[in-house]
Amino acid sequence: MGDKTKVRIAVVAPSCTLSREAAARVEEMVRARGECELVIHPQCFLSSGHFAGADAARLAALREVMADESVDAVWFARGGYGSNRIVGAAVADLPAAARSKTYLGYSDAGFLLAAFHRAGLSVAHGPMPQDVLRDGGEAAIERALDWLLQRSDSALEGSLDGPALAFNLTVLSNFLGTDFEPDFAGRELIVEDVGEQLYRTDRSMFHVTSQANVRKVRRLRLGRVSEVIANTPDFDSDEERIVADWCARSGIAYGGRADIGHDAANKVVPFG
């Protein structure tokens, strides 16, 4: 089944459940473009407590599409929490077919991006299907498709000038020191964060910039820090001062702002 001449994109949900509405809207957008086949795995709609199905179900769906030679790209449905619970098994004994496709996502999917990149797979940080529900979210979906189908330069973060890695700061902090931590040497590191108090952003920056591996980055840039939770007492700083300060303390070149974040404007950062 499916048109073999068309690019085939599989959607799986390694973290939380994809909304039916988001799925329908993205399917309609893909139909309108007429360029590719989108296969939303039924696992995306499972629900088990916090997760899009139990660990075993999420892992099985992910491994299934990774091993499927007819799949050109694996698009993570959304973030939330939970991909770290299956990342070890997801990256073990990789089938050859897993190496001939691209993986796209961000936020909690950063655990997979990190591990897959370290394993030599082709990975990018960028919009996910659930983002269609954001204000102006169609633009994020078109951008993701522009990149997945055409590798359009216009989809890319605008100031990339060498190999780069991009992560949610809190997710990055939570895989440091594990088997899934990639090599940062000589790369640009871009971070964004969402839904944290500024003292937590400060603490995560302490953690990240205190790593010998991270101190080898070429430079660090800051995406958007959104939905900041109020701090009592007021933290008396802002996200850019926090990030620039920890860069200065740790001898990392701070490269300014980057055009990524938990929003519809989130640009694509292919890992290199």
Add this chain to the structure above:
Amino acid sequence: MGDKTKVRIAVVAPSCTLSREAAARVEEMVRARGECELVIHPQCFLSSGHFAGADAARLAALREVMADESVDAVWFARGGYGSNRIVGAAVADLPAAARSKTYLGYSDAGFLLAAFHRAGLSVAHGPMPQDVLRDGGEAAIERALDWLLQRSDSALEGSLDGPALAFNLTVLSNFLGTDFEPDFAGRELIVEDVGEQLYRTDRSMFHVTSQANVRKVRRLRLGRVSEVIANTPDFDSDEERIVADWCARSGIAYGGRADIGHDAANKVVPFG
């Protein structure tokens, strides 16, 4: 000034500001015991945004009491956030006098406990002056003093049976991979947590138990996990299942519950 025959305890605040009420109540309790001299450093009452004074002021007070030969014990005033911002400088070029005293605290002070233990100083996880404001908090203060002044067995966590380390789980997660991470090999690791959603506790346990160093612990025990923030959707687990599960996944022996936490019952765990 001060009676040289009495034990001298200095209080400094490397994180957040100590309340005047807590200070007065602890001073009154110390006077009533008549066994020791308590010197609450004026830095404890400074306030600079989130912190008990700017980094330089907190560091100067800490280094001052560490270098003071007349001080037998340094008691961290309270947690909150911020000791990580000065831990590197606090532990650099240690004066000899820093090695002849004991350091007591928990929560955010865990950054200092970890780094000081790694540097060979005598460190314990236990109640702090601000805890007097908790329900039944006097018991926590008496327990801390029992341990600081008499090394009373009754102050200790009841199931210790070998070298142990104790940390707030989130603080532990945030110093992994830094120069302040202690050697866990052969030790018991006790963790407690406060004010997190269960998905964060789960994520922190992933992070902690994925470290090669942590996997060398003799066993891991779980203190109290309090003030849990509701999760949407419900996380469908509890703290002990979460911790036992990550121990099982990572080959760490789970040793059951431990009598520490962000509460008045918090027992003392001397690091070894």
